[in-house]
Amino acid sequence: MKILRKLASNLFDLVFPVECLGCRKDGVFVCDECLRGVKLKKDFPCVVCGREAFFGRTHRECSRETSIDGVLCATDYKDELVGKMIRTYKYNLVRDLGPSLGWVMMRYLRGLMGRGELSKQRARKEMLEMTPEFLRFFTPSLVLPLGKGEITNRIVHQPEKPVLIPVPLHARRLRERGFNQAEILAGELSKYFDWDVQTDILTRKKYTTAQVNLKADERARNIKNAFDNNAPAFAEATAGKKTRKTNLEIKNRTVILVDDVLTTGATLNEAGMVLKNMGAREVWGVCLAKD
Ligand SMILES: [Zn+2]
């Protein structure tokens, strides 16, 4: 079977020679040079209103409309090479592009972590608190400057590691595609940052039509109630009369939902609601590209 697949892949290469999507150099889907040249996003639009938000954190006044505490997108889907890479990865099923795309996300997050250091100069405690915890994780040197009457600078507490959860595909879609593109990206991030990936907590119970051609309100309707919890590690938590199922893996932790493309945020919102019901403290979306 393996040999057959190898043969098929060699034949495929003969008929469709592999070349860099950026510069058409032979033998790779994307060459290192083109990959390093991918422009990383510098603005932080709020997932609800699209206006600039500090490190992508959902504005307080927008937070009633989403379960997502913030989003970070590494690149712009409109960037020619980025768009090509994602379409080739996802629709032409070139799984091998996954690690390259994951590398781009890693480079983006690393860059932000450096910027976390900058907020030290901005020096206001509220500002620091608004920086996503998982970014602070990498800047242990982050200290608050001396306040009045204080003898030493206070070191901001070392935050807990976040949990990565790729946006799941419906079982049928997974069979059609053969892999979950978000799961591969999450796996890459996990390797770079030593964060855990959880793939058995959140499931997709609704087979949805592709979101691509839908308008914003149609997207929201299409994805409504698409996700469910699938948590073996349940603990029953009773609050008043309501019994809530909490998941011990994510209870009181920051969850990073990983996806390839962010459009309206409707998918993240639906998934985030389920995760918050399971006890997640914060749910962030980290995506490869913003459409
Ligand atoms: Zn190239």
Ligand SMILES: [Zn+2]
């Ligand atoms: Zn907003």
